Amino acid sequence: MVPITTFHYLVVAAALFVLGVIGVLTRRNVVIMLMSIELILNAVNLNLVAFSRMWGRLEGQVFAIFIVVDAAAEAAVGLGILIAFFRNKETINVDEIDLLKW
Amino acid sequence: MLPMVELTIFALGILLIDLMVPRSWKWINAAGALVGVLFAGLCVWQIQAMLPPRGLVGFYNSLLVDRFAIYFWYLFLAGTAISILTSVHYLEIEDEHHGEYYALLLLSVVGMMCMAAGIDVVLIFIGLELMAISSYVLVGFLRRDRRSNEAALKYLLLGAFSSGIFAYGLSLFYGISGSTNLGVIGRAVSGQNTHNPVVIIALLTTMVGLLFKIAAIPFHQWAPDAYEGAPTSITGFMSVAVKAAAWAMLLRILLFGLFPLRSVYTPVIVFVSIATMTGANFAALTQSNTKRLLAYSSIAHVGYMLLAFVAMGTSPLGTPGFLDGFKGILIYLMVYTFMNLGAFAVITSLRQRNVIGDELDDMAGLYQRAPVEAVLMLLFLLSLAGIPPAAGFLGKYYIFLSLIESQHYVLAALGVVYSLFGLYYYLKIANSMLMRAPMERERLPVSFGMRCAVGITALATLFIGIYPEPAIRSVNWSLGIRQPAPVAVIRK
Structure with a gap:
């Protein structure tokens, strides 16, 4: 049985981060893009908590709580803007968000 | 008193007063916001008068009020005051004259001030998000206008994405140094081999976040869309105050840290x-x-x-x-x-x-x-x-x-x-x-x-x-x- 070290947490966090980035870049549905951004922020949280344990200090956990709050605020504003957008245009597909270009 | 505290009080006050004033008197909110900015300027001036040469540190070493910060604070306040002056008539024409506009404007200035004066990555990040989330809403303030909706949506997606990448870089720096203070991070980093992959990844992700916020190519795609779709008064505000704040943050992190x-x-x-x-x-x-x-x-x-x-x-x-x-x-x-x-x-x-x-x-x-x-x-x-x-x-x-x-x-x-x-x-x-x-x-x-x-x-x-x-x-x-x-x- 291999003991789980900080390194393992970092690998999981890095994987989550990459998945989130790929999600934002490839998915065309705004809600799924917002979820991918949450994935990135959760990777950050995992990193922070793992490092906090490694160093035996609390700042990382405090930062993680702030990021949770920030993610909630961002999701709330994001969905609010999305609803305002949907009312006018009736779509949440980013390929059809094409009024502004060049 | 810190100008951030003062501006927050004014922002909340405007939200309350907005409920009571009739439609044709909405300019009172603008006047309130202007007075708030003016008082914040006075606060900054008072702090400036008693400032020791090395600056003041507060809030568990997360806030450093030095001359650099004071300079940027004046800049933000000047930009905001002028933006408020241009907003009043414009919002009446757009028929979207609400007190929330001015409250959000002031709150985003609070965020900017935290970014310019922060020496702790937690405070800088929170300031950044306070500014960014307020400006997402301001960009989409013309609810009935499709271009404004679209600009806000694009700005939000790319802004939140870049904030996430930025936070990832900051978390790695925390891991390298064991502290969220920029000074400690700087000292820990100077002892590291610059070819250490963790340091490189941390630096690159942090820089992607910073360059996104100042809208440098290749991370600029959000800027033309957000600027075009936003209410014009907000476009002006974003192109100066938000940009100056992003620069203050970039200088703080890359030079001080x-x-x-x-x-x-x-x-x-x-x-x-x-x-x-x-x-x-x-x-x-x-x-x-x-x-x-x-x-x-x-x-x-x-x-x-x-x-x-x-x-x-x-x-x-x-x-x-x-x-x-x-x-x-x-x-x-x-x-x-x-x-x-x-x-x-x-x-x-x-x-x-x-x-x-x-x-x-x-x-x-x-x-x-x-x-x-x-x-x-x-x-x-x-x-x-x-x-x-x-x-x-x-x-x-x-x-x-x-x-x-x-x-x-x-x-x-x-x-x-x-x-x-x-x-x-x-x-x-x-x-x-x-x-x-x-x-x-x-x-x-x-x-x-x-x-x-x-x-x-x-x-x-x-x-x-x-x-x-x-x-x-x-x-x-x-x-x-x-x-x-x-x-x-x-x-x-």
Whole structure:
């Protein structure tokens, strides 16, 4: 049985981060893009908590709580803007968000 | 009292008062916001008067109020006050005059102040998000306008994405140093091998976040869309105050915190600055929408400022190249605040009941319809292009001076060539304004607040351009550089 070290947490966090980035870049549905951004922020949280344990200090956990709050605020504003957008245009597909270009 | 506390109180007060005032009295909110900004300015002034030379540290070593922070605080407040003046009449025409607008404006300034004064990554990140989330809402403030919705959505997706990447970099720096304080991070990083992959990944992700926020190419795609779709008064605000805040954060993190890594990040900045100037100047050439054109121009200005950053990154601490680069960025941001807000104020005043007013054709014949505004717009445009005696020249002068002092002759030449490029698209607006026949005959009605905003920005642009000494002295003060002797000494 291999003991789980900080390194393992970092690998999981890095994987989550990459998945989130790929999600934002490839998915065309705004809600799924917002979820991918949450994935990135959760990777950050995992990193922070793992490092906090490694160093035996609390700042990382405090930062993680702030990021949770920030993610909630961002999701709330994001969905609010999305609803305002949907009312006018009736779509949440980013390929059809094409009024502004060049 | 800290100006952040004061501004928060005013923002919340405006939200409450907004519930009580009738529709036709909504300008009271704007007056309240202006008073709030004024009082915040007084707070900053009081702090400035009692400031020890090394600055004040507070909130468990997360906030450092030094001269650098004070300089940026004044800049944010000036930009916000002028933006408020341009907003009142514009929002009435758009029929979206709500108190939340001013409350969000003030709250985003609170975030900016935290970004400029933060030396702890937690505070910087929270300040960044406070500013960013407020501005997402402000960009989408015209709920019934599709372009505004779309701009807000794009800005939000890309902004949140970049914040996530930025936070990932910060979390790795926390892992490297065991602290969220920029000073401790700097010391921990200086002991590391610069080829350590974790350090490189942390630096690159942090820089992606920073470059996103200042809208440097290749991370600029959000800027033209957000600038075009946003209410015009907010476009002006975003292009100066939000941008200055992003620059303050970039300087804090890259210079105060990650200075030991500068041999790693300066080459990246060289590439980014050349890409930014090239891409933005070429893209601006073909624009027919003035807001979008000025958005690309503001990206190009970021490229010039990044050049000064290159000069700082390659010359030793305290040498003329370093100091003039630093001065160049700060002066540029100050000058840019006035000239760009002035230009956007004139564009804002073109919005009438039945005209959106942000196309180049709407500018046609402005000289016949509003001669004063047209002449002042010309001043702003020449200033943006960097032609003396307007203030824009001063900023460009210091940037190119620092490049020459640090012996980057090629980069300096490139910067000058691209400034000339810029002249073409600025004069395209001037041409449309002065040489073409107006589409409508009647005079352009300009509100009192707008007149004040245009007047103040024009005065500041001219004053700094003709008599730059106070501006230079204030920047020297904020960087703690010894003031030069008042009389020039001519060497024989």
